[in-house]
Amino acid sequence: MRFSDIKGQEEIKRRLVRTIDTGRVSHAQMFTGEAGSGTLPLALAYIQYLNCPDRKKGDSCGVCPSCKKIASLAHPDIHFVMPVNKQGKKSGETITSDTFLPEWRRMVAETGGYFDEQMWYDALGLENLQGLISKKEADEVIHKLGFKSFEGGYKCVLMWLPEKMNTEAANTLLKILEEPWAGTLFLLVSARPGLLPATILSRVQETVVPGGEFEVRRQLRGADTAEASEEFEAFVELMRLSYNDKHLELMKWAERVASLGRERQKRMLENFIRLLRSSLMINAGLEDIAYLWGAELDFCRKFAPFIGAHNVEKLVEEMESALGQMRQNASATIVFTHFALAVSKLITKN
Ligand SMILES: [Zn+2]
Numbered sequence: 542m543r544f545s546d547i548k549g550q551e552e553i554k555r556r557l558v559r560t561i562d563t564g565r566v567s568h569a570q571m572f573t574g575e576a577g578s579g580t581l582p583l584a585l586a587y588i589q590y591l592n593c594p595d596r597k598k599g600d601s602c603g604v605c606p607s608c609k610k611i612a613s614l615a616h617p618d619i620h621f622v623m624p625v626n627k628q629g630k631k632s633g634e635t636i637t638s639d640t641f642l643p644e645w646r647r648m649v650a651e652t653g654g655y656f657d658e659q660m661w662y663d664a665l666g667l668e669n670l671q672g673l674i675s676k677k678e679a680d681e682v683i684h685k686l687g688f689k690s691f692e693g694g695y696k697c698v699l700m701w702l703p704e705k706m707n708t709e710a711a712n713t714l715l716k717i718l719e720e721p722w723a724g725t726l727f728l729l730v731s732a733r734p735g736l737l738p739a740t741i742l743s744r745v746q747e748t749v750v751p752g753g754e755f756e757v758r759r760q761l762r763g764a765d766t767a768e769a770s771e772e773f774e775a776f777v778e779l780m781r782l783s784y785n786d787k788h789l790e791l792m793k794w795a796e797r798v799a800s801l802g803r804e805r806q807k808r809m810l811e812n813f814i815r816l817l818r819s820s821l822m823i824n825a826g827l828e829d830i831a832y833l834w835g836a837e838l839d840f841c842r843k844f845a846p847f848i849g850a851h852n853v854e855k856l857v858e859e860m861e862s863a864l865g866q867m868r869q870n871a872s873a874t875i876v877f878t879h880f881a882l883a884v885s886k887l888i889t890k891n
Pocket of ligand 1: 592593594595596601602603604605606607608
């Protein structure tokens with residue numbers, strides 16, 4: 542990945558290039574921002590620039606052996622750590638990132654590095670399971686960094702979503718963040734730095750990558766359009782049926798949603814909350830920051846008048862309560878049946 546392959550973020554690119562050009566590379570760094578803001582592509586471009594022997598005009602050359610190996614995520618001195626898991630894992634079995642390097646390479650190649658946690662889990666075929674970064678993984682990282690650099694450049698560890706480390710892993714990592722070895726770069730790429738222990742946060746130099754939410758959704762949407770539009774349609778249908786008091790059809794709606802996978806149902810509810818909040822913003826005359834476009838914007842504009850102080854809090858409460866119950870593995874049929882009826886009571890014609 543070259544900096545020129547990344548759209549926008551010119552200010553951040555210039556700043557990153559300058560730190561390398563002036564030899565002020567901190568050994569422990571963290572890029573933070575949402576998936577669609579380009580934190581991962583920026584991290585990859587940064588590492589490639591750092592290791593390129595033939596930098597030109599503030600970018601890596603893209604053609605030298607180092608650049609080519611880094612671009613294909615196959616450089617012997619660059620290690621990747623990401624949250625992993627597998628369906629049907631035996632108890633006591635620990636799996637580490639290296640097992641999933643082929644999937645990782647494919648994901649980065651297909652999306653240009655613009656993907657979020659859920660898209661990664663989908664690529665791993667995880668249903669109702671999250672990834673995690675284990676103590677064993679942290680041990681392996683330290684072991685790998687103990688080797689001499691194969692190619693004479695920086696040895697780098699790029700850890701994607703360090704917030705998925707468990708406490709033991711974080712404690713292990715702390716040791717190396719406290720006294721980083723010469724010629725090594727520890728680069729964390731976090732979407733939710735607030736979940737990291739303060740001990741880690743205080744030891745990394747942070748680069749905050751701004752990302753308009755609009756940008757995020759557009760990027761992620763491109764990769765996941767079918768699902769997003771289905772969720773939007775489910776929202777529209779729920780609101781239409783509720784508005785018209787079609788109880789029988791609402792039950793069918795609940796049945797259909799209940800038959801989807803659990804992770805999918807949680808994403809759907811999160812999406813509903815977003816659409817609801819956006820409608821409220823439109824209602825309040827804040828359309829500019831509602832981050833909607835196309836069919837979503839059209840619908841939410843029409844729907845906005847039915848959302849207001851009298852019902853919005855209760856609606857969000859119902860959605861969050863359903864989401865909470867789904868997280869606790871409640872029966873989907875019961876949760877969504879109750880949910881559909883509760884929503885229909887809150888959406889009324891007058
Ligand atoms: Zn190069």
